[in-house]
Amino acid sequence: MSKQLVVLDNPTNQEVCCPPIAEASLDPGQATDMARMFKALGDPIRLRLLSRITSAPDGEICVCEITGDDFNVSGPTISHHLKVLREAGLIEGERRGTWVYYRRVTANLHQLASLLAVQETAGTV
């Protein structure tokens, strides 16, 4: 492994998945892939972490700006949640010298959003 700019990991980086759930039934294999990503979003701390990363002005954020923050949780726990998001393919991390930076994986976030796309039919709750 080279020393600089190592992309930590991003196992589920499939390109494009499937039509919106409103258009056709998801097949079991696709459902497993997508569920892994949704599960990663199923925790308030991870959702806030992802939001911080995704909305960062520079497109990335240093972990040093996160740890011991207003998350009311220990450093290792933050690290654990970042790993879950990383292994789900929603973010990717990179070490630059002392610090580690995270940024979003746009394609996969977009994939989730379009999977949930529904037309707002009038009269529907």
Place this chain on the structure above:
Amino acid sequence: MSKQLVVLDNPTNQEVCCPPIAEASLDPGQATDMARMFKALGDPIRLRLLSRITSAPDGEICVCEITGDDFNVSGPTISHHLKVLREAGLIEGERRGTWVYYRRVTANLHQLASLLAVQETAGTV
């Protein structure tokens, strides 16, 4: 309770939540609400159930078309998953005589999708 057309439950039916995570950091309260819905999507069986319901031609589907299907899981387990989706506010159920029908809650699905909205910047992974 009246006998016909009883809406089973739909506790988290908040109207509109928050800007996309890419635009501003989610506050803790909103993150908790949204995470509850995402967690409900974090299981392959539930995702497939939601897809079946959401893509049903009539806008709703009878549980009798689901139970003992190709989900490789028992009836009570299907029932459990439907309950999780229901309590997350993603679907709602209604009994009509012998059968129970489920349909999607469009507003909340839309809310999740727009929370994940990201612009596909060129050159981003």
Place this chain on the structure above:
DNA sequence: TCCCTGTCTCGACGTTTGTCAAATCAGCCA
């Protein structure tokens, strides 16, 4: 009325998850 079918609830089980403290790894600098 009684039974039958469809759906849900209850209780139990093994597994997974979220959390922490302690230890470890990675890179910088004296």
Place this chain on the structure above:
DNA sequence: TGGCTGATTTGACAAACGTCGAGACAGGGA
């Protein structure tokens, strides 16, 4: 080289989750 800071891994534990079988409830029909 050694020590320092930043970030992750490990090991442990309680809580939550997914699953099932058994039983209960709801409605329809004989």
